[in-house]
Amino acid sequence: MITSLPPWQERLVEQLSAQFANHRLAQTLLFDYEKGAAVETLSNYLVRLILCQSHTAKYTPCGHCHSCHMLESESHSDFYSLAPKGQSIGVDDVRLLQDWSVQKPTHGHGKVALIEQSHKLTPSAANALLKMLEEPKENTYFILLKPLQSSLLTTIISRAQRWVIHSPSPTQALDLLQQWYPDIHLERLQLALHWLDGPTECAEFFNNNGEDELSKFTQAVEGLNQHDIDPIAQQLEKSPDKLSWLGQIIIDSLQNHFHKRDHICPLLTQLTQNQLIDAWQMFVQLREKLAQHPALNFSLQVYPLLSYLNQPESNRAD
Incomplete structure (x- = not known):
């Protein structure tokens, strides 16, 4: 710590x-x-x-x-x-x-x-x-x-x-993480800051095998792009807090339709703009439902969203 x-x-x-x-x-x-x-x-x-x-x-x-x-x-x-x-x-x-x-x-x-x-x-x-x-x-x-x-x-x-x-500026946060973890690749540090709440939470994360967790989750998202739902489902079932990461990926993927730029996180490249908007609405509803009813079965609640993100090519049209 x-x-x-x-x-x-x-x-x-x-x-x-x-x-x-x-x-x-x-x-x-x-x-x-x-x-x-x-x-x-x-x-x-x-x-x-x-x-x-x-x-x-x-x-x-x-x-x-x-x-x-x-x-x-x-x-x-x-x-x-x-x-x-x-x-x-x-x-x-x-x-x-x-x-x-x-x-x-x-x-x-x-x-x-x-x-x-x-x-x-x-x-x-x-x-x-x-x-x-x-x-x-x-x-x-x-x-x-x-x-x-x-x-x-x-x-x-x-x-x-x-x-x-006040929270630190992005530059302050990244500089501090680079001082603490000089052996971790810059893109991994940037991704952690993108998904987590500031450098101290990132530090706790990296001190608990966080770099490996980032790799597994990004690979699971790439699997979702290849119509393989199991890796991302397993990641979320193991760590429900990572649902917020998936929400951030949906937002980043949607923003990429408006402003093409380099991204440090994986994107949902197979979904159209309208489908990403629908996916974001599903995510918000899911997040609110889980917050109001924490005793619900997480895996059952998240499955419809993952199924939507994993829909076949024939359905991927505006």
Whole structure:
């Protein structure tokens, strides 16, 4: 896992570190993030900064003290992570957080609660959290994360110091991946950035045999162009998250009908413009259906789309 800070966050971290060093860091922080902004890396760094027992001269987490080691092993009792269970964060989850928040720190001078996808708090959970934020215990910090365009209870936002976390430019993202993975071909890095959310997600991907996964999926798409549906079906059944990759391929293939240009990803070359439009509509409907009904059999739901993409030549006419 990549834990070092990406370059586009360094200035923000300098500001937050200075506030913490001068005892001026807000006890409630809200990170409103753009897609691919690597907000998890930023929030994890801030957690380590607050809980570190032996800061360096530049007031950064040392990485060697007992507290830093406990965070690394995910066993720090002064750190609490709250994320949605299913589609939301319920009031019972927040009550457990409240029970934790009133206890004194066990390993140092502070405590930190990280609330991921805070926009998924139910109304009752949001109100319960608000009560905690109105009168937080001394040296107890709350870090809330949410996508930039999502909503959150206005009174919670008013209690927090809000920061907008921007995503890197394509050049910044690619430069960083090239530094991290100099042995991976440039086109593979570009393709990962095209299909995934930013360089840190790409890093997690490449650290888990991602280069091989890219090769298998692109080969499966080429097989689909040759009327072989099995490889792509097997890829999606094994990793349903790759459905978004297929959606991106449909969009890229459609755009190629309007603007011919070099593409880093495989295209559905055998489909006409109108068929790609129909395929995209099928994809959107499928994505919404799966989001609303996650218990549905994925393979059965995706099969009509794959069958449409695999239709015989005799049907491929406008």
